[in-house]
Amino acid sequence: MTENGHKICVGEIVGVHGIKGEVKVKSFTETDRNLERYGTLCDERGRLFEVKVSGHSKELLRVKIKGVDDRNRAKELIGCRLYAERSALPELTDEDEFYQADLIGLEVRSADGTAVGTVAGIYNFGAGEILEIKLAAGGQREMIPFSQSYVPEVNIKGGFVTVRATSMLFAERDGDEI
Numbered sequence: 579m580t581e582n583g584h585k586i587c588v589g590e591i592v593g594v595h596g597i598k599g600e601v602k603v604k605s606f607t608e609t610d611r612n613l614e615r616y617g618t619l620c621d622e623r624g625r626l627f628e629v630k631v632s633g634h635s636k637e638l639l640r641v642k643i644k645g646v647d648d649r650n651r652a653k654e655l656i657g658c659r660l661y662a663e664r665s666a667l668p669e670l671t672d673e674d675e676f677y678q679a680d681l682i683g684l685e686v687r688s689a690d691g692t693a694v695g696t697v698a699g700i701y702n703f704g705a706g707e708i709l710e711i712k713l714a715a716g717g718q719r720e721m722i723p724f725s726q727s728y729v730p731e732v733n734i735k736g737g738f739v740t741v742r743a744t745s746m747l748f749a750e751r752d753g754d755e756i
Contacts, residue, residue, distance in 0.1 A: 585661035586667060589605045589606055589639070594656070599646040599649065600642050601655055602638040602641075613629060613631055613660075614630055615666075619661060621659060627643050627660065628644040629641050678700045684697045689742055693714060695713040695714045696711070697739060701721075707723070707725075709739075
């Protein structure tokens, strides 16, 4: 999930289903069917959507959006990201829990505690979560797997994540290796 102000991205419309305006949604929620429990959703442009989950289509949700009654209107929404108010999402109860949106902007530190950049994004292209890091030196962006072996510590309260330097991360820059 990514953040848009006080909103959290809970899904993305990726296709259409049938001729009556249903859309296929890739849910970014822990329990995909919870999408409709977050109240009225909005997109990046501020359009509001009342959604009702009608079923599954493979690994995607089939969703009916109020006011979208035909396939052509549904097609216009492909690529639309759906956001919920942060306050509508469940409260986190475990100290180790966080929303992925909470990672954006955190300081990135190497294993020795040196600040090396900030978290610029988190993505999932189908093979697991990827953390995008904007390096402090030069502003280049690097991507690493968001896994325990690459990111051993996430400290939301402290405002940082710790990463392990690897051959693909923080390669030689200006002749120095991190």
